[in-house]
Amino acid sequence: TLQMLARTEAQHSLEQIQELTGISLEQINYMESIITDVMSYSRPDALKKEWLAIPKLIDQTLLLMQRVITDSKSEIITYYQSGLPTAFIDPSKLQQVITNLVSNAIQSTEYDKTPQIKISASLLMTDIGSKIQIDIEDNGKGIDDDFKKRIFDPFVTTKRGQGGSGLGLNIVFNLVNAKLGGTIKSVEAEQGVNFKVKVPI
Numbered sequence: 001t002l003q004m005l006a007r008t009e010a011q012h013s014l015e016q017i018q019e020l021t022g023i024s025l026e027q028i029n030y031m032e033s034i035i036t037d038v039m040s041y042s043r044p045d046a047l048k049k050e051w052l053a054i055p056k057l058i059d060q061t062l063l064l065m066q067r068v069i070t071d072s073k074s075e076i077i078t079y080y081q082s083g084l085p086t087a088f089i090d091p092s093k094l095q096q097v098i099t100n101l102v103s104n105a106i107q108s109t110e111y112d113k114t115p116q117i118k119i120s121a122s123l124l125m126t127d128i129g130s131k132i133q134i135d136i137e138d139n140g141k142g143i144d145d146d147f148k149k150r151i152f153d154p155f156v157t158t159k160r161g162q163g164g165s166g167l168g169l170n171i172v173f174n175l176v177n178a179k180l181g182g183t184i185k186s187v188e189a190e191q192g193v194n195f196k197v198k199v200p201i
Contacts, residue, residue, distance in 0.1 A: 047093070050091060052089065058134070074114070087132055101197075105195075108138055109139060119134070
């Protein structure tokens with residue numbers, strides 16, 4: 001697209017130039033996301049744990065994603081249980097998990113529907129210690145039966161015709177289980193899918 005624009009710039013109107021430039025930027029962003037996914041998949045970096053408030057981290061992540069949220073006209077609803085304890089966890093790993101899941105939720109929503117993402121954090125008391133559960137629920141089209149058992153496998157994507165590396169959810173699965181010491185599963189929500197992430201504190 002950029003080569004076509006450079007060769008024939010004088011022949012294009014301003015509107016056509018803006019359209020070609022926009023297409024080029026979309027392609028660059030797409031390639032950047034693919035490279036990021038492949039690097040995360042092949043070369044995971046070391047853990048850097050610290051004490052943090054998970055609601056604050058979620059809010060910071062959503063702020064970094066504000067452009068994507070605004071462009072997609074998504075509605076984000078958050079609910080955090082009061083009095084949540086801090087967690088000793090790697091903030092960059094958890095931030096990557098949340099980013100991938102929210103991006104996935106936005107992309108899974110039907111085109112004729114406003115994406116609505118509900119994010120909550122709550123405390124769970126279990127026999128093996130306390131955990132914080134993060135729910136990310138969308139109002140999208142759900143997961144086809146063909147994909148339900150393979151949703152976390154590498155190179156599996158439900159984004160037909162929308163691109164995608166097929167690594168996003170596999171990266172999330174590996175980060176949650178191997179790096180954060182937690183678990184993740186997907187369950188059917190009232191309208192779409194709810195990803196439940198549980199991490200120890």
